[in-house]
Amino acid sequence: QVEVVESGGGLVQAGGSLRLSCVASGNTFLIDIIDWYRQAPGKQREFVASVSRGGSTNYAASVKGRFTVSRDNTKNTVYLQMNGLTPEDTAVYYCHTKYVYPADVNHDLDAWGRGTLVTVSS
DSSP states (O other): OEEEEEEOOEEEETTOOEEEEEEEEESGGGOOOEEEEEEOTTSOOEEEEEEOTTOOEEEOTTTTTTEEEEEETTTTEEEEEEOSOOGGGOEEEEEEEEEEETTEEEEEEEEEOOOEEEEEEO
């Protein structure tokens, strides 16, 4: 009973910026970490960044220093600010979280958004 929905993708020129949003709904009290992943054509899904409820962040080496993940718990929203975009950043970006119900802690559940496309032109 957790859903996440991404938005904010689009077409941008190399060197430009975009901000993606991920809104969580449902039993959001069950959520700790929210992650961003991306998948480019012909490539596997890869981790991009994550942020915990307490604000701890983690980044893939490929985006460190260019991307910033943040969180507004009052809005149940996570943001991914992407600066200095390159064509290599072109991908569908997905929001994700893993959670459990207290009564069934051994059953991990995943919530994935449908993705938002980021296209970076050269």
